Amino acid sequence: SISEPGEYYFVAKAQVDQVYGDVLDSGEYGDDPYLRLIKERTNDSYYESLVGSDGLEEIIGQTWWYSPVIHVTVGNMQPTAQYTWSDADGSSPGTMIDFDASSSTAENITLYEWDWTNDGIYDYSSTQPTASFDYGDANSYECTLQITDNLSQTDTITKTVQANVVTDVEQTAFDRGFPIRHAVDGDWAGAQNFTPTMNSITKVELYLRSFGTPEFDLTVEIRENDPEGTLLDTQTFTPSEVSSSWSWFTVDFTDITVDSGTDYFIVVPPAPSGVTSSFGYEWGYAFGNQYDDGSFWFTRDGGSLWRDLPTMYEFTFKTYGIN
Structure with a gap:
């Protein structure tokens, strides 16, 4: 697998027995030239030349066939921060909030940072998506989450949270x-x-x-x-x-x-x-x-x-x- 964005070039290869200039049976194989990607003969030096209905056919035992160069562009997946929250105390008195950022998306999230009161200072960081915080009262607060992926790309989201919900x-x-x-x-x-x-x-x-x-x-x-x-x-x-x-x-x-x-x-x-x-x-x-x-x-x-x-x-x- 490829884990880094960039431009990549590949060549596929296979050992084949026959390469035909034209299709042997267009009703079965369509109208494109037919390449037979199998090995039927075990003799590496086998060679046969035939003049068939579609022209010259060469059969070369286990010859290597190489594809044209395949160009693949791998782009970045931009991270998207998302989280849910719940009152950790349920219907009982309390001021603890549970946070869950597992719904955030990225190729590979390496860091979750929490700014409990949206004051510009990240108070808690972790490699895990869950966290808890005791606000000390039942007032409303703006809480910001920032996620960072393995390419150092970031995304943030801010929500209003409140205990006793x-x-x-x-x-x-x-x-x-x-x-x-x-x-x-x-x-x-x-x-x-x-x-x-x-x-x-x-x-x-x-x-x-x-x-x-x-x-x-x-x-x-x-x-x-x-x-x-x-x-x-x-x-x-x-x-x-x-x-x-x-x-x-x-x-x-x-x-x-x-x-x-x-x-x-x-x-x-x-x-x-x-x-x-x-x-x-x-x-x-x-x-x-x-x-x-x-x-x-x-x-x-x-x-x-x-x-x-x-x-x-x-x-x-x-x-x-x-x-």
Whole structure:
């Protein structure tokens, strides 16, 4: 394997018995000259010259054949920093935050550096993607992660973190996946409404995966009152940030102040216009009415018409608020 970027040149070689100027059987081999890359004879000095229907044929035992020079350009994979965080104390009192940067991408990450309060000073560095920090209180803080790869390329990301963030609403049953994609039978998208019991939404988790090679980013929105209602926040993720295995996917929102008792919607919009493949994402859902205060919503026409199925299905999700 090649681990460094650059320009590389290769020549392939093989021991062959026959090289034909023309195709012996165009119906079987096509219209290009035919090169036979096998060794049938064990005699290195074997030689035979024949005049066939396609001209002179030379059979030379175990002669070496060399390909034209193959030119390969190996480029850099730019690193992309990403992390999730969670309140290490759960619903119990405490000020410890757990961080996980394993969703960062690069050819080879050699260093993770954490600036807990975004003051320009990296307080902790490690070759491992996980870390924890005790902030000492439940205030909000900006935390910056910088990753460095084996080529000394870097990338940073800053997020708002806060202790005492706890689960508010959750529906964790899962039976199968609902497609978020463009297809011949429609442009599919999904939404789930819920009623928060807290006065804030800090993040949500969706049980989902990518499939195939999506041509579009995954977008997750929080809206008020209906799937096309007031947009409160939106986050977008590239296909490389979404696992192809079923897992909980964290979406950190700017802390949203909400009214408990009001309907809010988690919306995963359809693929944008111009997408040609049917690859995309799947959001997990369960059969039956798993959550009484919300409904499963979907569209198959790009969002022109949303339909709800309140007793048949429920998307798999969690919401979090500040305790």
